[in-house]
Amino acid sequence: xxxxxxxxxxxxxxxxxxxxxxxxxxxxxxxxxxxxxxxxxxxxxxxxxxxxxxxxxxxxxxxxxxxxxxxxxxxxxxxxxxxxxxxxxxxxxxxxxxxxxxxxxxxxxxxxxxxxxxxxxxxxxxxxxxxxxxxxxxxxxxxxxxxxxxxxxxxxxxxxxxxxxxxxxxxxxxxxxxxxxxxxxxxxxxxxxxxxxxxxxxxxxxx
Numbered sequence: 001x002x003x004x005x006x007x008x009x010x011x012x013x014x015x016x017x018x019x020x021x022x023x024x025x026x027x028x029x030x031x032x033x034x035x036x037x038x039x040x041x042x043x044x045x046x047x048x049x050x051x052x053x054x055x056x057x058x059x060x061x062x063x064x065x066x067x068x069x070x071x072x073x074x075x076x077x078x079x080x081x082x083x084x085x086x087x088x089x090x091x092x093x094x095x096x097x098x099x100x101x102x103x104x105x106x107x108x109x110x111x112x113x114x115x116x117x118x119x120x121x122x123x124x125x126x127x128x129x130x131x132x133x134x135x136x137x138x139x140x141x142x143x144x145x146x147x148x149x150x151x152x153x154x155x156x157x158x159x160x161x162x163x164x165x166x167x168x169x170x171x172x173x174x175x176x177x178x179x180x181x182x183x184x185x186x187x188x189x190x191x192x193x194x195x196x197x198x199x200x201x202x203x204x205x206x207x
Contacts, residue, residue: 003092010099019044023052031057034103037082039066039073047076054081054182061102065090074116078189081182084108104153107184114199117185121193137178142196144171149188149197 004010013032016022020043022035035053039046050062064077064085074085083102086095094110101108109117137145140161147157158168175181179190191197 004096004099007096018042019046019049022049026053026057026060031060034061034063034083034099036063036065036099038088039064039068039077047080050077050080050082061106063098063102063108071116071119074113075120078113078117078185079182081186083183083185085113086110087112101151105148105151105184107188109185109188113185117189117192118199121189137175141171141175141178144168145175145187145191146197148172148175148184149191150201 005012014025014029016025019041022037022041023044037046037049037053041049044052046064046066050064053060053062061083062077062081064073064082065088066073066085067088077085083106084098086098090098098108098110143161144157147160152160154165154168154172157163158165161168175187176183179187181187181190188197192199
C-alpha cells in the first residue's frame with residue numbers, strides 16, 4: 001500500500017482490515033473508483049464481499065488479490081464481476097498497471113487469466129449463439145466487442161470506428177445485456193466462446 005501511495009495518480013481513501021469493515025465503510029462513505037480486495041479476510045470474505053459490492057455498487061471496479069492463485073478462485077472472481085485477479089506477490093509495476101487499466105477500461109487480464117479463460121471455454125458447456133438466435137449481435141456490436149477484447153479504450157474505439165464516445169458506451173451496455181456479462185472480461189469470454197476472437201488475436205498490455 002505504501003508503494004501505491006507514492007503514485008501521483010492514485011488517492012487511497014481507506015484501508016479496511018475485514019470484509020465487514022469494508023462494507024460498513026461503503027455504507028457510510030462515498031464509494032471509491034476501485035477496490036483492491038483481499039480474498040482471505042476475516043468475517044465476510046473477499047468472494048462474498050465481491051458479490052455484495054457488485055450488486056450494491058455496480059460502478060465500483062474490483063481487483064482481487066490473493067495468495068491462493070488457482071483456476072477455481074480466478075473463475076469464481078471473474079464470474080462474480082471482478083475486473084482483474086492478481087497474486088499478492090505481483091510486482092509493484094504490474095499492480096500499478098492493472099489499477100490503471102481497470103480504471104480506464106474496466107478490466108485487466110494477463111497470461112494467467114487468459115489461460116484460465118481458455119481452459120474454461122475448452123471444458124465449458126455454454127451454448128454458442130448464431131446469427132439465427134434472438135439477441136444475436138449486430139455487425140457494429142461485433143466490431144465494438146472485438147476492439148474491447150483488444151483492450152482499446154472507449155475513446156480509441158470511437159476514433160477507430162468513426163463514431164461518438166457516447167455511441168461506443170451505448171454499444172458496450174447493449175453488449176453486456178445481450179451476452180449476460182457482468183463486466184468486460186465476461187465480454188472477452190463470450191467473444192472467445194463464440195469464435196469471434198481467438199486467444200492469439202488478443203493484444204496483452206505492453207505488447
